[in-house]
Amino acid sequence: MASEQTSLYAAQEPIFPRRVSGFFRTFKWWLMAVTLGIYYLTPWIRWDRGPSLPDQAVLIDMANRRFYFFWIEIWPHEFYFVAGLLIMAGLGLFLFTSALGRVWCGYACPQTVWTDLFILVERWVEGDRNARVRLYKAKWDIKKWRLRLTKWALWLAIAIATGGAWVFYFTDAPQLAVDLVTFSAHPIAYTTIAILALTTFVFGGFMREQVCIYMCPWPRIQGAMMDDDTLTVAYREGRGEPREKGKKRTDASGDCIDCMACVNVCPMGIDIRDGQQM
Ligand code: SF4
Structure with a gap:
């Protein structure tokens, strides 16, 4: 038995991500505005269903066991529609992940x-x-x-x-x-x-x-x-190394110019100084 135990927990390091700009950052701002806008504003949309039914477009009416979604009204015995939707959403997530990597984590x-x-x-x-x-x-x-x-x-x-x-x-x-x-x-x-x-x-x-x-x-x-x-956003050691900056660079140097820009903008606290991601 090993006498020493390795801790699986590392204390949190302070991270100060630098501001970035560009196409993907702009896209992410827009996506953030749209997703937050949908979340905060949806309960305020009205939908006329007649005098005896609630006029809220999206409503989970627990007391009367109904789920209203605009023109759709789901009763408890029709919940398999929701289950089907969740399964399709799960499969869609798997598809996007296998093709585009961590898009869910990064954007949604x-x-x-x-x-x-x-x-x-x-x-x-x-x-x-x-x-x-x-x-x-x-x-x-x-x-x-x-x-x-x-x-x-x-x-x-x-x-x-x-x-x-x-x-x-x-x-x-x-x-x-x-x-x-x-x-x-x-x-x-x-x-x-x-x-x-x-x-x-x-x-x-x-x-x-x-x-x-x-x-x-x-x-x-x-x-x-x-x-x-x-598609993954990751440091490619084979392409980046050996890293050199300024006058030290030669034809044998890798593409990484050791500017630390990727480290400084990363909100996850990536650290490639040891050739590792954290
Ligand atoms: S890893 Fe983080 S960003 Fe990705 S799904 Fe989990 S909580 Fe969200």
Whole structure:
């Protein structure tokens, strides 16, 4: 038996991804705006179904055991439609992963979308990478407290809106909004908002890549769907090495010019200095 045990946990390293621009980043901003817009606004769309039925376009009516989706109304014994849709969505995800790699993680996963939004707020309040590194190392003076509290307050507002949007899918949204602000809503509504707000705040603001590394099962599964032809964003050691920069470069040097740009922009804290991804 081995006398030493290897820890499977590595403490979180501070990561300060630098701002990037370009086609894929712009595409990702648009996708983020569309997905968040759909999530936050959908419960407010009205759909006239006549006097005796709810006029909310998308509604999970637990009390009456109905699911309304615009012109579609699903009863419990028709739930196999939803199961069929989920199976097709799962197969679609497998197909996209095997062809295009980690597109779900990179563009559509809620953990990515909210983390991206939180980093956007962080950059807006504290500045880009260098300013954030300086602030991280600075002592806790008034300026640091002011910037940190501003950032946390904005994160919390987003987190509460996230939990708030979720409960609106389960009952009449305008009425629930009034009940919430007058403190007359059901305690379950407040509890659900509190739990979702807290998880959004912690996962998107503080845990970030740790959720992907230690909590999410999807990275373990998606590796089995990739092969040599899958498009993946990864350091190609055979092409990059031996890395050299400036005047040291020769005809024998690899394509990597050791500028660390890929490391500085990576929100996952990639580290290729040892030829490894982390
Ligand atoms: S690893 Fe999991 S939590 Fe992280 S982005 Fe991918 S699917 Fe989302």
